[in-house]
Amino acid sequence: MIAKSGSKRWVSAVNDAARKAGVRVGMPAAKARAIFRDLMMMDADHVADAAALERIALWALTVYSPIVAVDGADGLVLDTEGADHLQGGEETMLAGIANRFRSKGLTARVAIADTWGAAHACARAIQRETVVVPRGETFRAVERLPIDLLRLPDKIIDDLRTLGFQTVGELANTARAPLALRFGLEIGRRLDQMLGRASEPIEPIRAPEWVEVSRAFAEPIGAAETIDKYVGGLVVQLVAELQRRGLGVRRTDLIVDKVDGSRQAIRAGTAKPARDVAWLTKLFRDRTEKIEPGFGIEKLTLVAVMSQPLHEEQRSSTLINEETSDITPLIDVLGNRGQRVYRLAPVASDVPERSVQRVAAAAEPSGEIWNHQWRRPVRLLDRPDRITAISLMPDYPPRSITWRGRRHNVKRADGPERIFGEWWKRDSELEAVRDYYVIENDVGERFWIFRSGDGVDPETGDHQWFMHGIFA
Amino acid sequence: MSAVLREQVLAELRERISSIEGAGVKRAGCLPFGVPEIDAVLPGGGLAHGALHEFAGGGSGTVDGAAAALMAAGIAARTKGQVAWCLTRPDLFMPALAQVGLHPDRIVFVEGDREEDVLASMEECISYGGLGAVVGELVRLPMVASRRLQLAAERTGTMAIVVRRWRRQTEANDFGQPTASTTRWRVSVLPSEELPVPGLGRARWLLELMRSRAGECAEFEIGACDDKGCIHLSSRFGNRSDMSGRSRNSA
Numbered sequence: 112m113i114a115k116s117g118s119k120r121w122v123s124a125v126n127d128a129a130r131k132a133g134v135r136v137g138m139p140a141a142k143a144r145a146i147f148r149d150l151m152m153m154d155a156d157h158v159a160d161a162a163a164l165e166r167i168a169l170w171a172l173t174v175y176s177p178i179v180a181v182d183g184a185d186g187l188v189l190d191t192e193g194a195d196h197l198q199g200g201e202e203t204m205l206a207g208i209a210n211r212f213r214s215k216g217l218t219a220r221v222a223i224a225d226t227w228g229a230a231h232a233c234a235r236a237i238q239r240e241t242v243v244v245p246r247g248e249t250f251r252a253v254e255r256l257p258i259d260l261l262r263l264p265d266k267i268i269d270d271l272r273t274l275g276f277q278t279v280g281e282l283a284n285t286a287r288a289p290l291a292l293r294f295g296l297e298i299g300r301r302l303d304q305m306l307g308r309a310s311e312p313i314e315p316i317r318a319p320e321w322v323e324v325s326r327a328f329a330e331p332i333g334a335a336e337t338i339d340k341y342v343g344g345l346v347v348q349l350v351a352e353l354q355r356r357g358l359g360v361r362r363t364d365l366i367v368d369k370v371d372g373s374r375q376a377i378r379a380g381t382a383k384p385a386r387d388v389a390w391l392t393k394l395f396r397d398r399t400e401k402i403e404p405g406f407g408i409e410k411l412t413l414v415a416v417m418s419q420p421l422h423e424e425q426r427s428s429t430l431i432n433e434e435t436s437d438i439t440p441l442i443d444v445l446g447n448r449g450q451r452v453y454r455l456a457p458v459a460s461d462v463p464e465r466s467v468q469r470v471a472a473a474a475e476p477s478g479e480i481w482n483h484q485w486r487r488p489v490r491l492l493d494r495p496d497r498i499t500a501i502s503l504m505p506d507y508p509p510r511s512i513t514w515r516g517r518r519h520n521v522k523r524a525d526g527p528e529r530i531f532g533e534w535w536k537r538d539s540e541l542e543a544v545r546d547y548y549v550i551e552n553d554v555g556e557r558f559w560i561f562r563s564g565d566g567v568d569p570e571t572g573d574h575q576w577f578m579h580g581i582f583a
Numbered sequence: 584m585s586a587v588l589r590e591q592v593l594a595e596l597r598e599r600i601s602s603i604e605g606a607g608v609k610r611a612g613c614l615p616f617g618v619p620e621i622d623a624v625l626p627g628g629g630l631a632h633g634a635l636h637e638f639a640g641g642g643s644g645t646v647d648g649a650a651a652a653l654m655a656a657g658i659a660a661r662t663k664g665q666v667a668w669c670l671t672r673p674d675l676f677m678p679a680l681a682q683v684g685l686h687p688d689r690i691v692f693v694e695g696d697r698e699e700d701v702l703a704s705m706e707e708c709i710s711y712g713g714l715g716a717v718v719g720e721l722v723r724l725p726m727v728a729s730r731r732l733q734l735a736a737e738r739t740g741t742m743a744i745v746v747r748r749w750r751r752q753t754e755a756n757d758f759g760q761p762t763a764s765t766t767r768w769r770v771s772v773l774p775s776e777e778l779p780v781p782g783l784g785r786a787r788w789l790l791e792l793m794r795s796r797a798g799e800c801a802e803f804e805i806g807a808c809d810d811k812g813c814i815h816l817s818s819r820f821g822n823r824s825d826m827s828g829r830s831r832n833s834a
Contacts, residue, residue, distance in 0.1 A: 436713030438665050442691065445704055451694040455677040455687050467677050476688035481678040489649040489656075491676035522774065525782045549783055555774040556643060557786065580676060583653035583772065583786060583807060 123155045160184070168316045173417050175204070177364040177376035178315045183262070186234065188227055190313050190376070193401075205241040225249045227313065228305030232260035232279070249306055254280030261301045267294050279305070312374045315366070322356065322415040324348040331370050331407025335399050338408065342399070345413040346391045359384025359421025365395055367402055368410040377401060381443045382473035384421040390440045394447055442472045457481050461530050462545075463491060463579065485528050486549065488559040488580030495577035498560065504574075505566025508548045512560065514578050519552035529565070544571040549582065557582035614661060614742065618816050624792060624801045625766070630658060633740040634765035635733040637724065639747040641771030641789070645755035648720065648748030650770040650788055650807075653683060655718050655744045657808030660684035662715035662742060667708040669693045669701045670720040683808040689715075702728050705743065712739035720746045722754075729762035758793075767794040773804065776817070785809075787817050 120140040132147040144150055161184070168187050172179040175198065178190035191204065198204035205221045212219035222233035224244035229252060233242055236256050244252040253260075256279050259268050271294075276282050282290075283302055290298050303309035317323070324345050332338060342365065353360065361384055367375040379394040402408075445452050453469040457479045460466045466481065481487075502509035508524030526548030532540025547561045559580035564572025613629030615622045622628045630636060636658075638651040652675065659666045666689055668675070673694055677687055693704045698721060705719040709732060724745055736743040745764065749755050758769070769791040776784030786807035792800050804817040 436664065438667075438691065438711065438713055441667075441708060441711045441713075444707060445693050448700075448703070450700060450704055451692075453692050453694070454690065455692065457678075457687065463676070463678075472691045478688065480681050480686060483678060483682070487678040487682060488676055489653045489679045490647050490674050493674060523781075523783050551775060551783055553774075554642065555772040555787070557772065557775070557783070581647045581649045583650040583679075583770075583788075 157184070165316065169318055172316060173362060175208070177366065177378045177416070178313050178374065180313045180316050182227075182231060186231065188230065188313055190374075191223070194378070201243050202241075205243065209240040224252065226305055226307045227311050228262065228301065229253050229307075231262060232256050232305065235260055250280075250283070253305060254278060254283070258282055261298075261305065263297060263301055267297065270294065271298075310372055312372055315376075317414070322349060322352045322358070322360075322418065323412065324352065325410060325412035327410045328408065331404075331409050333404035333407050338399055338402060338404070338411075339396055341411055342395050342413070343392050345411060346395065347388055349413050349415060350386055350388050350391065353386050353415065353418065353421075357420060357422060358415070358418040359386045360391070360415040360418045361385075362415075362417035363391065363394075364414045364416050366412040366414065367408055368412070369404065370406045370409050373405070375402060378416075379443070379447050381439070382446065382471065383439050384419040385440075385443075386421055387440075390443070393440070394443060397444060397447065439473050446472075460533065462533060463487070463530075464493075465533075485525075485547075486582065488557075488582045490581040492579055492581075495561070495579045498576050498578045500560070500562075500576040502562075502576075506546070508550055509560070509576065512550070512558075512576065512578075514558070519550075519556070519558070521550045522553055523551045525549040527562075530561075542568075542570045547579070614658065617813050618803075618805070620816055621790075621792075621801075621803055621805075624799055625795060626798045630742070631765055632742050633737050635729060635736055635743045635745065635763065637729075637745045637747060637762065637764045637767040639755070639758050639767075639769050641769050641791075643752065644771055645747075645749050645752050648746050650772050651746045651748070651768075652720070653679065653808055654768070654770045654788070654790075654814075655746050656680045656685045657683045657812035657814065658742075658744065659690075659716040659718055660808075660812035664689075664713065664715035666690045666716050666718065667693055667704075667714055668718045668720075669695065669704040669708065671695055671698065671701055672720070682810060684810055684812040698722060702732075705745075706731055706735050709735040709741045709743050710739060712741060714741050716742040716744060718744045718746060720748055722747070722749055723757065724762050724764075726760075726762060729764055733763045733765065764794075765796045766792065766798075769793055773817075776806065788814075790814075 122134060122136055122138050122140060122143050125134050125136060129147070129150065134143045134146060134150065140152065144152070164181055164187070168179050168181050171187060171189060176189045176191045176194040180188050182188040195201045195204050198207055201223050205223060208221050209219055219240070220234045220237055221241045222230045222237060222244065224230040224233055225246060226249060229244060229249045232253050233244060258271055258276055258279055261279060271282070282298070283306070287299050300309060304311045326341055326345055332341070360381065362378060362380050365377045367377070369375070377395065377398055379391070381394070385391060442452050452472040454472050454474065455467050456470045456477055458466050458468045496514065498512050498514045500509035500512045506527055508526055509521055511518060511520045527546035530545045530547060532543030534541040543563070544565045545561045545563055546565060547559060549557060549559060551557045558578060559582060560576060560578050562572070562574060562576050564574045566574065613625070613627040613631050615629035638655050639645065640648050640651045644650050660683055666685065668690055670692065671694065673692070680690065681687055693708070695701050695704055701719050701721055705717055708714055708717040724747065732743050747758060749757065771789045773787040773789050775786045778784040788805050788807055790803045790805050792802070794800065805814045806817050808814055
């Protein structure tokens with residue numbers, strides 16, 4: 112990639128092959144060509160790059176966090192405070208982000224740190240794909256990094272290099288006053304931002320088509336009732352605007368600007384497009400206590416981040432009064448509190464642990480059901496438990512079993528119900544067989560046990576016995 | 584003239600009082616078991632809608648709660664509308680619930696990380712009002728929490744069912760602690776019905792009504808829920824002496 116600045120043409124990006132040949136970012140185009148004659152050069156398209164980056168930012172905003180911004184020419188910054196648990200924690204979230212980029216054929220470096228500055232520097236310095244800087248260890252993480260990751264103008268970096276500064280740590284340990292006198296306040300500001308001494312709110316990216324309503328306050332507000340009142344007002348405004356455009360929201364962000372320049376965001380998701388004042392108000396009221404007003408709130412903004420067309424539908428009244436109430440609002444309330452809400456649906460599989468799948472709670476009812484001839488246990492152990500059993504091979508139920516140190520005499524039994532391995536899914540299951548028995552002990556406790564293998568052919572299983580479920 | 588006026592005023596007052604008393608109570612009434620002996624014991628002739636009911640297992644059922652859960656599923660299957668099932672340990676096997684008539688499309692699971700989440704979710708589901716039954720699997724049910732659930736249920740007329748399951752069998756004496764629930768049941772497994780051929784017959788349970796508000800305690804031997812969620816009184820009511828005989832299969 113060749114970029115032009117003024118009359119100078121220089122290399123702005125290289126791929127792995129070119130890097131191996133010795134081409135580096137920042138060298139003049141003529142020099143690069145001199146190093147490797149058949150070098151393929153393409154003119155960089157900054158406008159298209161920026162547009163693509165913005166598209167990625169908007170995508171990240173709908174998936175990961177309400178506050179996302181473009182960081183420089185080649186990065187994104189996300190405020191994931193309070194959003195990572197939805198993705199299973201910080202490390203899982205980072206791995207997920209890296210994987211998503213890799214599946215699209217993009218290489219991404221992802222870092223999490225206490226501050227924007229530190230995360231910016233770490234993401235650009237690491238060799239690995241992801242890194243998590245632990246809380247309060249920012250200085251230790253950045254002190255050895257080169258100073259060009261400080262987000263300072265190139266001129267200042269060059270001058271600092273001339274003076275002999277190489278790493279962030281060296282610069283941070285130098286007296287501020289002479290530096291400020293020579294280079295201005297920029298260095299101190301960037302250092303403070305990196306080390307978390309100065310706040311640096313992220314100005315979130317906004318798409319022009321989003322519906323956004325906001326309310327600024329002449330006097331900062333802080334009481335929960337006041338916040339509730341104004342959020343309610345904003346929801347009414349938002350819904351009116353949505354109605355005009357024929358949209359329903361799937362994801363709504365409430366952004367709270369505080370007096371001290373910090374910003375907090377609360378996100379509410381709905382399982383179906385919604386345009387109902389009471390429904391949306393409830394979702395936000397539910398979490399008003401999560402807002403920390405600090406010294407006061409000066410602005411509340413409500414943004415419909417993700418919306419879908421929602422048309423009015425005619426409800427016909429029937430003579431038969433059927434009570435089928437829509438529980439989608441309830442699903443949303445529980446889901447926004449961090450509960451996992453789901454339904455279970457049948458899967459066409461004979462293997463018990465594969466015969467059930469989780470589907471979204473608001474999914475259309477499928478009407479499908481399991482059609483088992485045999486009874487199924489109420490509780491299924493997530494992993495079959497090894498038991499010892501005394502039995503007559505090949506197809507008699509055991510006479511007694513020992514499970515978790517307790518011995519059960521088998522009074523009655525039913526079986527075997529033979530379940531074959533799914534060779535079309537896994538090669539290793541080509542021969543596998545499980546023989547399931549229902550057994551009952553002296554006091555009437557009923558268990559579901561199986562033997563791996565058919566009892567004759569060792570190819571089908573090792574004839575071990577397992578406990579798999581408990582009947583009522 | 585004044586007598587007529589007084590009658591009018593009195594009638595008006597009575598109407599207002601009854602409207603205050605009945606405020607918020609949407610759907611009173613009961614869900615009968617369909618077993619005359621059990622329904623006769625319960626005030627109102629069945630399991631009251633708009634009330635909290637507790638089910639626990641006996642013996643090793645205190646830990647796995649299998650019979651209690653299936654009993655609750657059978658009751659939920661006979662209500663109308665969606666069913667919410669709040670839990671922390673997702674080890675229910677849905678095909679078994681489908682076998683007592685609870686269609687997988689009707690049931691929504693709400694899985695939380697902590698016990699308190701389950702209580703909060705249950706209360707939210709009950710107060711929502713559009714559900715047929717709300718089931719929660721809980722270890723502890725403190726007085727205050729049970730009172731909240733009971734009040735929420737009274738307000739909306741949704742049936743609330745708590746399935747108690749403990750971590751250890753020894754902790755189950757917690758079931759003696761008072762709660763605000765309307766009825767409290769214990770479901771323990773009994774040896775299943777004898778069949779003329781080797782195999783397992785219909786499962787049988789010992790159903791103990793341990794507490795019933797404004798009612799008597801009682802004990803029944805019942806056959807487990809069938810494919811409609813209905814129970815029936817076991818034919819060998821009160822006679823368990825012949826159950827000690829070995830079945831032909833295990834001879």
